[in-house]
Amino acid sequence: MLDKEYDIVVVGAGPSGSMAAKVAAELGASVLVVEKKRAIGVPVACAEGISKPVLNSLMAPKPSWIATEVVGAIVTTPSGRSCKIEHPDAGYILERKMFDRDLAAMAVQAGACLLTNAEVVGLLSENHRVVGVEVSHRGNKKVVRSKVLIGADGVNSRVARWTSIYGELLPEDYHACAEYLLGRVEVDLGYTEFLAGNEVAPGGYAWIFPKSEATANVGLGISPHLTKKKPFEYLDELVEKRFPHASKLETISGSVPTSPADRLVGDAVMLVGDAARVSDPMTGAGIANGLFSAAIAGRVAARCSKEGDVSRKALSQYEKEWNKKHGKDLRYRARAREVFLKLTDDDFETIFDFVEKYFDGKIVRELRPRQLVVPLIKSSPRFLALARHLM
CATH class of the missing domain: 3.30.9.10 (D-Amino Acid Oxidase, subunit A, domain 2)
Structure with a gap:
């Protein structure tokens, strides 16, 4: 049975939603995760690639993943x-089907409540602040109150639109x-x-x-x-x-x-993963950044709900920490994408010549964008004109 109130309601049980729920539950918060799909992890909606060092830094991967x-x-x-x-x-x-299900199971093991085949169809507001959600489940609707709402509902986040954190993507x-x-x-x-x-x-x-x-x-x-x-x-x-x-x-x-969001929080509301638009603007890779954002958000949400201050100012600690650790790099990649959109096929051939020579005989252990981008820009007058601001 659903409780009438939770410290935190998470909308979406993808990796980001499950991670936020897991972290918050481990810190003692009562958490409800609402997932509209009947089964976690299906259908798969990505290429399934993730950085080995990044995943290992977050958790020990299971062989089945x-x-x-x-x-x-x-x-x-x-x-x-x-x-x-x-x-x-x-x-x-x-294997995203296994990965997603296991993350959701970890959140449940930590104490979160998971409701599948259910959809958040509206928000409950008091004094211009979100204080709960309306959930539709098996033909029935129920209001569940919350102190903090975490939107992990993907790139077309309704939570973001409903709370005016941002509007429709162009x-x-x-x-x-x-x-x-x-x-x-x-x-x-x-x-x-x-x-x-x-x-x-x-x-x-x-x-x-x-x-x-x-x-x-x-x-x-x-x-x-x-x-x-x-x-x-x-x-x-x-x-x-x-x-x-x-x-x-x-x-x-x-x-x-492909464009980072200016805001990640509002009063009593937070966004994580694709809903927070934290995917790499150049590559589209989103699993790792989603997990990082969710881990920070889950921790901040648990603390703020416990302290009784879920204002935008209090929750903005999540924004500050995210921007300090990852935001600068994300914005750099967004600027790089603007240059990428101007490249011709001849430019790609020129870049290939540079890349082939740059990596010839090398075994890569770690690669940061500027390591490759700066010498690439310097290698061509055209690239220097297009991308001097990325140096």
């Missing part, structure tokens, strides 16, 4: 040239993505492949993430304001060219935010 370890990357240009970069500790390709503020889990493919297991080009994925890139010797997540993200074609039109062209005999085992679509 890992489809394969990533030990390097392949970069492919519009003309089809490729080079391989060795990066032994790069990351993992996850087409230039997100990547429209399409992906297939393909079977009967020949891939280089352990190596993720990235393909750039305005005919391949305008304003974005395509990826091939092997999950086994015969299966791979193959997808792409595009900037919808740059083309009238749909993501799946580009993806079908890529699959026909690279994997003409493949079988489509799963079909996945979605959006990824």
